Amino acid sequence: MIEVEALTKLYGDFAAVSDLSFRVEAGEVLGLVGPNGAGKTTTLRCLSGIIPATRGTIRIAGHDMQKEPVAGKRTLAFFPDEPKLFEHLTVWQHLEFMARLYQVPDAPTRGRELLAQLEMADKAGKLPAELSRGMKQKVALACGFLHQPRVMFFDEPLTGLDPLAIRRTKELIAAQARAGVAIIISSHLLHLLEELCSHVLIVKRGMKIAHGTLAEIRAEHSVVSSNGQGQASLEDIFIRLVGEDAGT
Amino acid sequence: MNSALVFLLTRSTWNAVLARLRRLKNPKYLLGTIVGGFYFYSVFYRQAFASRATRALGGRSSAADWNLPPELVLDLASLLLLLVVLFGAWIFPASRAALAFTEAEMAFLLPGPVSRSTLIRFKLLKSQLGLLFLALLFGFLRGRMLHDGSAAWIHVLGWWLLLSLLQMHRLGASFALTRLYERGLSTTKRRLLGLAVVAVILAGLAAWHAALPPAPELRALTTAGVLFRYLGEFVQSGPAPWLLWPFKLMLRPSFALDALGFAAAVGPALLVLAAHYFWVTRSDVAFEEASIALSQRRAALQQAVREGRKRIKPPATDAREPLFALAPMGWVPLAFVWKHFLQMGGRRALRRTAWIVLAVLGIATALTHSRYASVASPILSTIGTMGLWVSLIIFAALAAQSVQREMGAAEVIKTYPVPGFQFVLGHLLGPALHATALQWVALSLCVSDVGRILANYKMGGLAAIFVGALFLPALNLLLSLVPTAAPLLFPGWFRPGEGASFEATGLRVVSFFGQLLFVLLALFPVVLAASAVGFVAYTFTGISLAAISSISIAGIMVTVEAWVGVQLLGKIVDRYDPTEV
Numbered sequence: 001m002i003e004v005e006a007l008t009k010l011y012g013d014f015a016a017v018s019d020l021s022f023r024v025e026a027g028e029v030l031g032l033v034g035p036n037g038a039g040k041t042t043t044l045r046c047l048s049g050i051i052p053a054t055r056g057t058i059r060i061a062g063h064d065m066q067k068e069p070v071a072g073k074r075t076l077a078f079f080p081d082e083p084k085l086f087e088h089l090t091v092w093q094h095l096e097f098m099a100r101l102y103q104v105p106d107a108p109t110r111g112r113e114l115l116a117q118l119e120m121a122d123k124a125g126k127l128p129a130e131l132s133r134g135m136k137q138k139v140a141l142a143c144g145f146l147h148q149p150r151v152m153f154f155d156e157p158l159t160g161l162d163p164l165a166i167r168r169t170k171e172l173i174a175a176q177a178r179a180g181v182a183i184i185i186s187s188h189l190l191h192l193l194e195e196l197c198s199h200v201l202i203v204k205r206g207m208k209i210a211h212g213t214l215a216e217i218r219a220e221h222s223v224v225s226s227n228g229q230g231q232a233s234l235e236d237i238f239i240r241l242v243g244e245d246a247g248t
Numbered sequence: 249m250n251s252a253l254v255f256l257l258t259r260s261t262w263n264a265v266l267a268r269l270r271r272l273k274n275p276k277y278l279l280g281t282i283v284g285g286f287y288f289y290s291v292f293y294r295q296a297f298a299s300r301a302t303r304a305l306g307g308r309s310s311a312a313d314w315n316l317p318p319e320l321v322l323d324l325a326s327l328l329l330l331l332v333v334l335f336g337a338w339i340f341p342a343s344r345a346a347l348a349f350t351e352a353e354m355a356f357l358l359p360g361p362v363s364r365s366t367l368i369r370f371k372l373l374k375s376q377l378g379l380l381f382l383a384l385l386f387g388f389l390r391g392r393m394l395h396d397g398s399a400a401w402i403h404v405l406g407w408w409l410l411l412s413l414l415q416m417h418r419l420g421a422s423f424a425l426t427r428l429y430e431r432g433l434s435t436t437k438r439r440l441l442g443l444a445v446v447a448v449i450l451a452g453l454a455a456w457h458a459a460l461p462p463a464p465e466l467r468a469l470t471t472a473g474v475l476f477r478y479l480g481e482f483v484q485s486g487p488a489p490w491l492l493w494p495f496k497l498m499l500r501p502s503f504a505l506d507a508l509g510f511a512a513a514v515g516p517a518l519l520v521l522a523a524h525y526f527w528v529t530r531s532d533v534a535f536e537e538a539s540i541a542l543s544q545r546r547a548a549l550q551q552a553v554r555e556g557r558k559r560i561k562p563p564a565t566d567a568r569e570p571l572f573a574l575a576p577m578g579w580v581p582l583a584f585v586w587k588h589f590l591q592m593g594g595r596r597a598l599r600r601t602a603w604i605v606l607a608v609l610g611i612a613t614a615l616t617h618s619r620y621a622s623v624a625s626p627i628l629s630t631i632g633t634m635g636l637w638v639s640l641i642i643f644a645a646l647a648a649q650s651v652q653r654e655m656g657a658a659e660v661i662k663t664y665p666v667p668g669f670q671f672v673l674g675h676l677l678g679p680a681l682h683a684t685a686l687q688w689v690a691l692s693l694c695v696s697d698v699g700r701i702l703a704n705y706k707m708g709g710l711a712a713i714f715v716g717a718l719f720l721p722a723l724n725l726l727l728s729l730v731p732t733a734a735p736l737l738f739p740g741w742f743r744p745g746e747g748a749s750f751e752a753t754g755l756r757v758v759s760f761f762g763q764l765l766f767v768l769l770a771l772f773p774v775v776l777a778a779s780a781v782g783f784v785a786y787t788f789t790g791i792s793l794a795a796i797s798s799i800s801i802a803g804i805m806v807t808v809e810a811w812v813g814v815q816l817l818g819k820i821v822d823r824y825d826p827t828e829v
Binding site for chain 1: 567568570578582586587590591657660662827
């Protein structure tokens with residue numbers, strides 16, 4: 001579903017992403033982790049067609065993002081960390097606008113269902129200024145889900161949400177994966193990724209340093225639990241592989 | 249001052265300079281800097297030194313034209329300064345005691361172990377660079393207005409001293425007023441007190457008015473020289489010289505004609521400045537709360553500018569009815585047009601505008617059919633023609649701003665499954681239709697006297713105007729292409745909210761001439777073809793058909809050019825990288 005081969009993004013002489021290759025199949029959830037400045041957001045931006053890659057190939061649902069960017073974008077949804085809504089459009093008008101952009105014939109029915117599912121049915125006529133941070137996030141989710149994308153990218157999806165909203169967002173992401181959507185989540189919340197992701201990709205300075213299921217990475221790199229009991233967590237693996245300078 | 253704050257100031261300035269210099273590695277910035285540097289040199293530097301050339305050529309200043317002695321000019325300037333200080337700092341101050349901090353300064357300095365007086369000194373020192381820039385600007389303006397033969401550096405240093413004084417006086421006054429306010433003196437009482445002081449001064453002036461020579465005739469006062477000489481006599485009598493004395497001390501350096509004169513005048517001015525410095529830094533007033541509010545307002549304004557808005561608006565809270573229903577399937581650019589009209593107020597705004605337009609057209613029609621028609625018709629035609637030209641120019645900038653604002657949220661927009669040309673067309677078409685509607689109203693004003701048009705130009709003339717009006721959306725699109733393309737091609741140059749710089753100014757110069765060249769190149773073949781077709785049609789038919797056919801050809805060519813331009817601009821959007829700096 002998502003195929004990335006030798007992805008490289010250069011800014012002058014600086015390589016933000018360097019020779020990155022991986023695949024995400026339908027129904028899989030890939031956790032993209034790395035220290036600050038590792039190239040996670042740049043990778044997601046390249047995958048979703050926001051910025052052009054310098055080298056390499058990206059295929060989304062079979063579409064080469066360099067040759068058929070519009071067809072590729074029609075199959076994906078990108079959720080930035082901060083929901084960006086139009087000031088003068090109500091919740092329902094956002095859905096109408098997205099329906100025309102993505103050419104969704106059953107948009108009215110599907111929009112109503114989505115709003116009900118997200119407990120936003122009574123907010124359809126509200127403007128963004130009247131919504132809380134969590135509600136805006138829900139509007140962004142509804143807009144992204146409307147065209148039933150086969151691929152989803154989440155950049156820090158739980159930033160600024162309260163515990164209840166975190167729980168609901170996690171459930172929604174898991175439900176999408178069960179429905180066969182290929183998902184990539186970039187986050188620093190390692191326990192969230194451990195809970196949600198089937199696979200993990202660890203990057204550092206733009207390069208891949210580990211990729212696979214948690215069990216595969218544990219086995220490959222012989223990482224043991226920090227407290228000596230049970231299996232090593234993603235946090236143990238991250239600290240072991242990325243090193244003490246993880247936060248820098 | 250606190251060494252950490254000195255470090256902050258010096259490093260920040262040095263790093264900003266280095267960052268600008270490093271950007272010059274990019275040929276785009278280098279070109280902008282060269283053009284901008286040349287622009288500043290030709291407009292500011294050369295002009296600032298023009299006074300010497302003027303003196304060499306025996307040039308005369310405006311003051312010389314009125315035969316005003318330099319001492320009188322100084323007296324009048326002192327009076328002006330007194331009024332500025334009195335009204336600007338004491339009667340109508342901008343706010344309560346407040347220093348504007350950046351968000352980082354608020355986060356690190358306000359909770360930090362830094363005293364109030366240190367913070368004040370820090371802000372005063374930090375503002376010097378901005379004041380110097382203003383001094384350069386004013387020095388240049390003064391050099392242009394008063395060709396008195398003095399050196400440019402004297403103007404600049406003089407203005408720098410003066411601006412520093414005004415800044416400190418305003419700050420000191422705001423501290424003093426805040427202290428009075430905290431002791432129970434309300435704004436109204438303060439204004440009344442200020443006005444009372446003014447009244448006392450005026451009464452004093454009136455008291456010695458009797459000693460003055462008789463005022464010149466009202467008719468003679470229309471000559472500026474006579475008025476200024478009378479005012480000069482006014483301020484040189486009674487207690488006025490004493491009142492204006494400190495202000496004259498501050499102004500003398502900038503009135504010096506040479507280095508010796510400046511050296512003699514600068515000492516007393518520096519003493520006045522030092523007195524102000526001690527007054528301001530010794531004021532122990534709680535300015536933190538007002539400073540935070542002021543800084544937040546500035547941050548919101550900067551954010552608004554970055555997002556392409558001109559002012560801070562409260563977020564919208566009233567839902568708007570769209571102009572038309574948007575079906576989920578169909579032509580995608582229509583979605584952007586739909587959104588544009590919704591943002592502009594939707595159906596309610598359209599209804600309101602329609603009523604206003606109908607009223608204007610109704611009045612215009614009534615006037616052109618009344619006995620005032622001979623006066624009203626040319627006035628309405630002039631207003632209409634001006635409106636037409638202004639809307640053509642303004643629309644291009646507004647449409648470009650619309651695209652630039654949208655590209656500010658490129659992270660979302662670039663994920664839309666929409667080819668670039670559809671994105672461009674949708675975003676330019678909304679404002680183009682808006683502008684067209686306004687232009688039709690303007691055209692209607694031009695032709696409101698239908699009878700006169702028919703009499704002068706026959707039916708063919710009216711038909712030609714009608715045909716031309718149909719092609720206005722295409723013309724609007726064509727004119728908006730370059731202003732839209734510039735920020736997309738050079739995003740690093742068009743970051744709203746960034747301070748003025750050589751490269752940014754240079755870019756604007758390049759962009760302006762680029763737009764001019766593009767319009768000339770685009771319209772040249774149009775004019776050529778339209779003239780040829782018109783000539784042929786005129787030879788075989790008559791003026792009416794010639795006008796209609798040439799305008800039709802021009803319209804078709806403009807439409808084709810606009811279409812090709814939108815396609816090319818679409819390719820730029822497809823390649824647009826929002827992370828490019």
